[in-house]
Amino acid sequence: DQQVKQNSPSLSVQEGRISILNCDYTNSMFDYFLWYKKYPAEGPTFLISISSIKDKNEDGRFTVFLNKSAKHLSLHIVPSQPGDSAVYFCAASANGQNFVFGPGTRLSVLP
Amino acid sequence: EAGVTQFPSHSVIEKGQTVTLRCDPISGHDNLYWYRRVMGKEIKFLLHFVKESKQDESGMPNNRFLAERTGGTYSTLKVQPAELEDSGVYFCASSQRQGGTEAFFGQGTRLTVV
Known part of the structure; x- marks a missing residue:
């Protein structure tokens, strides 16, 4: 039973437009959420995080939104750049325990 | 500051053999995690x-699978004997605190069991 779901295996966006990656979770005990970006043959790289006490966190072109009642979070990238093309993983943890990862969404930003 | 480093970067072994993966976390990080990604899945x-x-x-x-972290510094993950389904990429990550902070990942060790 997947606790963290990313229902879109892939997403294509035109350069300059907004990329929206979605993530849903089932465990209401999750209190910390992260997004990681992964290029081929590299380890996941931390991108942005959000605590359950917040509903939005912004860092440059990246914004994460958290809707606790819907158990849903999303990552917005604007404007999207070709270098953003990668696999994006949503991850969550509860009470400082291990991180649970979603299956990932492959983002392709087309020039 | 050095990041999380993993050795080897890749390993090809025969079924039944033993392989030991090593992870050096970021200095000062008490928390060390091992993860695995099989067949490009989660x-x-x-x-x-x-x-x-x-x-x-x-x-x-x-x-x-046997993991150790002697002295609380580097960690090893031993697979003995290896089976075909153990193939995948093994990631190590470390974090400073146990909760409310990101973990930093190594580049991974790609293990192929043939």
Whole structure:
């Protein structure tokens, strides 16, 4: 039973437009959420995080939104750049325990 | 500051052999995690060390996998004997605190069992 779901295996966006990656979770005990970006043959790289006490966190072109009642979070990238093309993983943890990862969404930003 | 480093970067072994993967976390990070990604699927948790102690090893698939973290510094993950389904990319990550902070990942070790 997947606790963290990313229902879109892939997403294509035109350069300059907004990329929206979605993530849903089932465990209401999750209190910390992260997004990681992964290029081929590299380890996941931390991108942005959000605590359950917040509903939005912004860092440059990246914004994460958290809707606790819907158990849903999303990552917005604007404007999207070709270098953003990668696999994006949503991850969550509860009470400082291990991180649970979603299956990932492959983002392709087309020039 | 050096990041999380993993050795080797890739390993090809025959079924039944033994392989040991090593992870050097970021200096000062008490928390060390091992994860595995099989067949390009999701990244699955294996276990979590806090210093030298195993905090959570609920993700370890079976007793062919043995993880150690002597002295609370680097960690090793041994697979003995290796099976075909053990093939995948093994990631190590470390974090400073146990909760509310990101974990930093190594580049992974790609293990291929033939």
